[in-house]
Amino acid sequence: MNKQQERAELLAALHAAGAASEQDEKELEALLAADPSLSEVVRDFQDSITALASSFEPLETSSRTLGRIQNQIANEKGGIFSRVRSWFRKS
Amino acid sequence: MMTEAHSKDPEELVAAMAAGDSDRALSAFYAQYASTVLALLTKMLGSPAEAEELLQEVFVELWRRASQFDSSRGSVIAWVVTVARSRALDAIRARRRRHGDRQFEYQEGDALMTERKRPDVMASSTRWHQALRQAFQRLDAEQRAVLELSYFQGMSHGQIAETLRLPVGTVKSRILAGMRSLRTTLPIIHRAMKT
Numbered sequence: 165m166n167k168q169q170e171r172a173e174l175l176a177a178l179h180a181a182g183a184a185s186e187q188d189e190k191e192l193e194a195l196l197a198a199d200p201s202l203s204e205v206v207r208d209f210q211d212s213i214t215a216l217a218s219s220f221e222p223l224e225t226s227s228r229t230l231g232r233i234q235n236q237i238a239n240e241k242g243g244i245f246s247r248v249r250s251w252f253r254k255s
Numbered sequence: 256m257m258t259e260a261h262s263k264d265p266e267e268l269v270a271a272m273a274a275g276d277s278d279r280a281l282s283a284f285y286a287q288y289a290s291t292v293l294a295l296l297t298k299m300l301g302s303p304a305e306a307e308e309l310l311q312e313v314f315v316e317l318w319r320r321a322s323q324f325d326s327s328r329g330s331v332i333a334w335v336v337t338v339a340r341s342r343a344l345d346a347i348r349a350r351r352r353r354h355g356d357r358q359f360e361y362q363e364g365d366a367l368m369t370e371r372k373r374p375d376v377m378a379s380s381t382r383w384h385q386a387l388r389q390a391f392q393r394l395d396a397e398q399r400a401v402l403e404l405s406y407f408q409g410m411s412h413g414q415i416a417e418t419l420r421l422p423v424g425t426v427k428s429r430i431l432a433g434m435r436s437l438r439t440t441l442p443i444i445h446r447a448m449k450t
Contacts, residue, residue: 173431174431177435178427180434181402181405181434182406184411185411185412212438212440213406213434214329214330215437216402216406218295219387219391220291220294222294223290223293223303224290224293225310229289229310230281233311234277234278234281234282236311236315240319
């Protein structure tokens with residue numbers, strides 16, 4: 165691994181871990197633009213951190229939460245039919 | 256693109272949501288990811304009630320942004336986790352502002368995997384989650400600490416250095432070492448799951 169690859173690996177690790185500064189992010193972008201093959205390293209680290217983040221024991225959600233989400237979306241859509249359908253689904 | 260969300264293929268579900276299916280596609284998508292997102296939010300916020308409240312906001316945002324999902328940039332679960340983490344960090348930062356931005360004190364044991372002791376975790380743990388947790392428990396404690404503070408608390412390397420009273424270079428080295436360990440762990444888990 166050459167110096168540039170080592171630097172890219174460090175920046176990719178900081179990026180995936182959420183610890184990169186603005187300057188780090190710009191430097192990583194420039195390195196990726198110069199050598200697109202480095203994106204593989206970024207992707208590997210991102211997959212790893214995603215696995216970590218999704219590794220906690222799943223928790224049961226309230227049965228009403230989905231209804232509230234659909235109701236909010238229906239309201240945002242603004243259509244009267246959407247709102248009526250959502251209301252009937254919940255009742 | 257499917258319009259009837261019978262499939263549970265994540266990308267097809269997102270495409271159906273982007274096409275406006277807030278009924279079956281969104282329900283299937285929610286069934287697939289809500290419990291994982293709630294676990295992540297609870298882990299990050301430390302408050303089940305706050306996490307449940309934020310869960311609604313996360314899924315509404317995922318719905319709004321469904322048309323922006325780009326599979327060439329990552330998987331659906333990566334996208335879901337990114338949105339959920341971002342909203343949780345917003346909530347954490349808002350909480351810090353409300354509490355006068357006092358110094359965060361890291362205590363060993365706050366770190367990963369402490370949710371094992373929670374009484375409200377679902378009894379049925381999947382082999383995947385068990386294998387992942389075992390793998391992450393093998394991470395060096397110092398590596399777990401920096402990943403905890405960066406990923407789950409949203410701290411920059413400078414803030415972590417200040418919190419742990421370490422040189423910035425040491426923090427960066429530990430993050431890199433931790434990420435390398437995670438990267439080498441995953442293929443082992445994938446192989447274990449196939450046997």
